[in-house]
Amino acid sequence: MTFTQFCGAATILSLLAFQALDSLGSERVKPITGSYKQAVRKAGESGKLLMIDFYTDWCGYCKKMDKQIEEIPDTVNKFAYYKVNAEQDRALAKQFKVRGYPTVVIVKPDGSEFHRWSGAYKTSADFKRALEGILEKAGPVAKTESDGATKTASSSPAAKSANETAAANELKTAQTYLNVNRKADAAKVLKQIVAKYPDTEAAATARGKLDEIEGEGSR
Numbered sequence: 001m002t003f004t005q006f007c008g009a010a011t012i013l014s015l016l017a018f019q020a021l022d023s024l025g026s027e028r029v030k031p032i033t034g035s036y037k038q039a040v041r042k043a044g045e046s047g048k049l050l051m052i053d054f055y056t057d058w059c060g061y062c063k064k065m066d067k068q069i070e071e072i073p074d075t076v077n078k079f080a081y082y083k084v085n086a087e088q089d090r091a092l093a094k095q096f097k098v099r100g101y102p103t104v105v106i107v108k109p110d111g112s113e114f115h116r117w118s119g120a121y122k123t124s125a126d127f128k129r130a131l132e133g134i135l136e137k138a139g140p141v142a143k144t145e146s147d148g149a150t151k152t153a154s155s156s157p158a159a160k161s162a163n164e165t166a167a168a169n170e171l172k173t174a175q176t177y178l179n180v181n182r183k184a185d186a187a188k189v190l191k192q193i194v195a196k197y198p199d200t201e202a203a204a205t206a207r208g209k210l211d212e213i214e215g216e217g218s219r
Contacts, residue, residue, distance in 0.1 A: 027073045031083045036092050043080035044109030044144035049134070051079035052105045054086045054093055059101040061120040068124040075128050078135055079106070106134055109144050136196065139163070167193050167202035174209065187213050 032039045036052075043050035055062035069076050086093040086101065096105050099118070106115040115134050121127040170193050177186035190206040190213075197203050 027077075029069055029073045029076045029081055031081050036082070036084075036089075039080065039082040040107065040109065040111055041144075043082075043107070046080055047109075047141050047143035048078065048080040049114060049138055049141055050107040050109070051076070051081050052096070052107060053081065053083045054096070054098045054101060054103040054105070055083065056085065056087050056101050062102045065102050065120040065127070068121065068127045071124040072128045072131075075131050079131070106138075108138075109141060114138060139199070163197050164200050164202065167197035167200040167206075171202040171205060174206065178209070183213050183216075 031053075032042050032050075034042075039052075040050055053065070055065075069081075084092055086098055086103075096103070096113075096116075101118075102120060103118045104116060105113060108114050115137075117130075121130060170189055174186045174189040174193070177183070177189065187210060190210045193200075193206040194203050194210070
């Protein structure tokens with residue numbers, strides 16, 4: 001290989017390395033800055049749940065969770081991520097009744113608390129599953145305007161319609177089990193419908209059918 005060819009190869013490798021680093025950088029979690037009210041507003045405008053991470057500088061489990069967050073940026077970035085040093089913002093920590101560290105509080109765009117836990121998960125995979133479960137339970141989050149008004153985004157009705165369709169299909173499966181007297185299998189599917197699609201018409205029907213199955217079992 002000539003010197004010119006070597007330089008050309010080195011340049012290509014450098015460009016590839018730079019692109020790889022740039023790609024990794026785009027996947028990093030970037031916490032929201034500013035006040036809590038600003039964080040809630042930014043979360044609403046982006047149509048995401050706000051994930052508040054209360055930590056302290058001396059907390060070992062907080063550092064463990066920080067490393068886990070770096071390993072699952074694709075999942076964490078589905079939330080609006082807001083870090084709060086509980087010893088510096090004591091008022092906010094008191095408002096959310098933080099007693100241990102880390103404490104993570106999931107907040108809806110309207111400011112209401114949706115979910116919380118304290119401590120770090122054993123592995124980043126466990127953490128990822130927990131966050132995905134929260135997202136699934138919450139469902140689509142409507143975006144809000146800067147004044148707090150809800151946007152009429154076309155994606156929200158579509159998502160709701162998709163949930164209705166999926167729930168209705170699972171309800172048909174449950175009914176098929178009931179038709180052949182496989183009540184245990186039917187009950188399992190009905191419970192899944194209620195858990196996965198709680199606000200759908202199919203879920204309301206599933207609850208009624210579950211009551212009937214449980215009533216028959218108690219006779």
